Amino acid sequence: MLFPILLLSAAGFTVLTTEFVIVGLLPAIARDLNVSVSQAGLLVTLFAFTVAAFGPFLTAYFARFPRKRLFISILIMFGVANTVAALAPNIWVMAFARLIPALGLPVFWALASETAVDIVGPEYAGRAIEKIGFGIVCATVFGIPVGTLVSDMFGWRTAFAILAVVALAKAFLLFIYLPVTTPKHDQVSLRSQFKILRNPLMQGHILLSILVFSGMFTAYTYLADILERLAGFDGTLVGWCLMGFGAVGLIGNSLGGRAVDRHPLIASMVFCGFMIAGMVALVPAIHSTIGLAAAMAVWGVTQAAMFLVSHVRLMKAAPHAPAFAASLNIAGANLGIGLGAMVGGHVIDTLGLGSLGFAASGFILASILLALGLMTAKPTAATA
Template structure:
């Protein structure tokens, strides 16, 4: 539930940008920098903040994070200008990676070692739910109550989620406090660093095309603008399968599972371009892409955390930061691709990057064998 609230807060603004730009009298490109700002803050500040709070009792930490999200969403709802709105976006961006790093670790501890991977996958079900319901429904709701009303709803949801966590979650001590320097020793492990870079590469591949999926549907597949939202909702619905598969298969080799779904990701993106003119085949291609997209969230998180077992909370947050760096880089590559080759090439470029990620897997595995 917390994951759903947090992901909806992060990405809902994408659907609200036109309304925000008009209301605050700024260009759409200026409003769009709010998205870039969020990802940048997550990338830079996530690891040190998580290391700093790694010893905090988990229930209190999660409740505090959700209260912070409630306050920031309320501030966004009353923002008189884009500068105040930017502050309202910076605050939750500081807390988001702390949640993802510590939530994954805590879910694994609550469930026990035999069910840890599935527990992390269950937490990441919040991403699928946000893509399926939160973001589309929030965007639709804004048509009736305005973008400020959408942020008020998120503020209320954040408070309700904080209350549920406080009432339902058992207390979870994080253990003895360790310094940032001690936790940062995981960066001396080449296998851990290689896994982090692999996550960044995978998310770069995905978001090279996914950032512009609505544009692909409209200009390449010629889907009407009124129907794009339903296609995106379907993309999120199919992703529930990927989340389930990712959680079940993670008990095996995380690198092997990463390779399977990254290859599926590339195939799905390429086929989306190839079959754009055929509704039935386009549905199949998007289904493959959607399954891989959602499966790779928990897969990458668990893979990186296992590569840094001595500081799992920090390792999880570093993966979130790497993913956000990939999101930002993918958006840039996708933008350049559109300007140079058109939107019909986005899936192919993303597929090439995904293939590069697959090719690097034996090199990453070799580092693991060397470590062993």
């Protein structure tokens, strides 16, 4: 039963790379389309806000559809969108190209996660989603930095063209090898799923995801720009730095998968505490090879862990509707990503790149305090 999960993980790599590859391409896109880096950063916000606005509704609706056909359709849509991005003549066409896949990402991520949990059972949810999460982490290990390296050598448009081809190839592989499955949670009505939103504990968990991802992407959205302008690295070296940042994320993905099965909120607080240390130390250590590597390693491990911890935390809070709960995390996370990109752009324009780590850490500290508050609530409240 492992092979279908690995197929979904490989497809998830393409899906998440499409969202996050732009992080390493922002400086090049800004130069080519004649906009500022902070304006190009709004492409991140557009994608994220679209996911946040439509993700839960689309997931709840498409949860009843056969998984194989749905996943293949989403990957074809990603192939088309990346083709449009590769040909975009201006920022407006580029924005349209980012809007299309934003509609499919939350559906794929939530339902792929639910499918993985169905295969192994809820008691191993963290480990199952760790396999799906491996594709997500590989998107940061290989997708984002390789995209940056390709952009530096051949132009950012080539990076999107390659993503288009890969998405269509993955759709073909799913068509051949993914078994036909039927939804196991189709008995849960739309009304029943949306009742989750009335639960105060679930609202707190969603807010926690918003805060965590706002903090992460206040700084991470502009990491390539930090390395270019403050460290003085060229595009190739930036790509290798992002590769290292993602590579240590493999450790975080493994640690997160095990920690979240023990206690999701404690896992969240511990990883967030270390994340603050990494973010705050980055700029002061920017001209020290060892110091910069250490700060990026701590940040990379904890960021990858929090992708997984946040996702499983919501699914465990609503086991009767895990796909919808996962979509709520995806919506909250992307709302945070969009807010973080906006806040980060504002911080750059007003306080400078060097202040991003402190602004980001403010969100993360708030998430730790909220997690402490959620721990005082009854564990069963979310499933009431």
